[in-house]
Structure formats: C-alpha cells, structure tokens
C-alpha cells in the first residue's frame with residue numbers, strides 16, 4: 610500500500626469514529642445516557658488517533674513532501690489551519706467531558722463540541738480525499754517517495770500502539786456498545 614492510500618484508509622477509519630460520535634451526541638441531546646467509560650474512549654480516540662496519529666502523519670511527513678509538488682502548498686496550508694481548528698474543538702470536548710466526570714451538568718456543551726467535531730471530520734476528510742486522489746492520479750509523488758513515507762508511517766504506527774494501545778479494537782468496542790447500535 611502506498612503512503613497516499615494509507616492516509617485514505619485512515620479516513621475510512623476516522624469516518625467510522627464519526628458515526629459513533631454522531632450517535633453519541635444525538636443521545637446526549639435527547640438527555641439519554643452514554644456510559645462515562647465510552648465517552649472517555651471517544652475523546653481519547655479523537656485525541657490519540659485523529660489528532661496525534663493521523664494529523665501527525667500528515668503534518669510531520671506527508672505534507673512536507675507534497676508541499677514542493679504541483680503547487681500544492683496553498684491547499685496544504687489550509688489543511689494545517691483546519692487541523693488547528695480541530696485541535697481546539699477536541700480541547701473543548703475534553704474540558705466538558707472532565708466537568709461531566711466531576712458531576713457537573715456539562716451534557717449540552719459536550720454534545721455541542723462532539724457535533725462540531727463530527728462536522729469537522731466529514732468536511733476535512735472529504736476535502737483531503739479529493740486532494741490525495743489528485744496526487745495519486747497525477748503521480749505527484751514518486752514511487753520512492755511513497756515508499757519512504759510509508760516506512761515512516763509504519764514507525765509512527767508502532768509508536769502510537771506503544772503509547773495508546775490497539776485503537777482499532779477500541780473503535781470496535783464502541784461500535785458494538787449497546788447504545789451505539
């Protein structure tokens with residue numbers, strides 16, 4: 610698999626998380642309960658998989674390589690700004706989750722931040738899907754560049770598993786939770 614395909618695959622995984630997030634904020638808005646443990650898992654997944662792992666891969670290696678090709682730098686600049694926006698929403702979700710865990714009534718603001726994050730995921734990944742597909746079609750990255758990036762992604766994946774455990778399993782647990790079905 611090429612590095613570009615790897616990032617497109619991540620997007621499919623991230624949109625599965627989006628479906629869980631959507632279910633979660635809908636229930637919170639309806640004043641129904643989602644187990645605290647699962648709320649923690651959702652916010653952890655946002656921070657550890659989407660932000661640190663996936664956006665990390667894009668920012669620390671892929672975008673740097675693509676920046677110099679086919680006038681992609683302007684588009685990349687916008688993606689990085691969107692990542693920063695996503696980070697702020699994730700921070701808001703974390704703050705209100707902590708409040709809720711401390712017994713305060715933070716259900717509404719948590720639902721609102723999760724909804725905003727869900728919209729961010731759909732908007733951002735669809736724009737990047739078009740961008741990555743363009744790179745693939747134009748073969749803007751050489752085979753060697755794709756291979757070297759993929760190697761770096763593997764290293765980052767090992768690092769992520771060591772730090773955060775198996776996040777694929779965590780997403781499966783969330784998808785199979787009673788409330789999410």
Ligand SMILES: [Fe+2]
Pocket residue numbers: 664667688692733737
């Ligand atoms: Fe991105």
Ligand SMILES: [Fe+2]
Pocket residue numbers: 616620663667734737
């Ligand atoms: Fe992405």
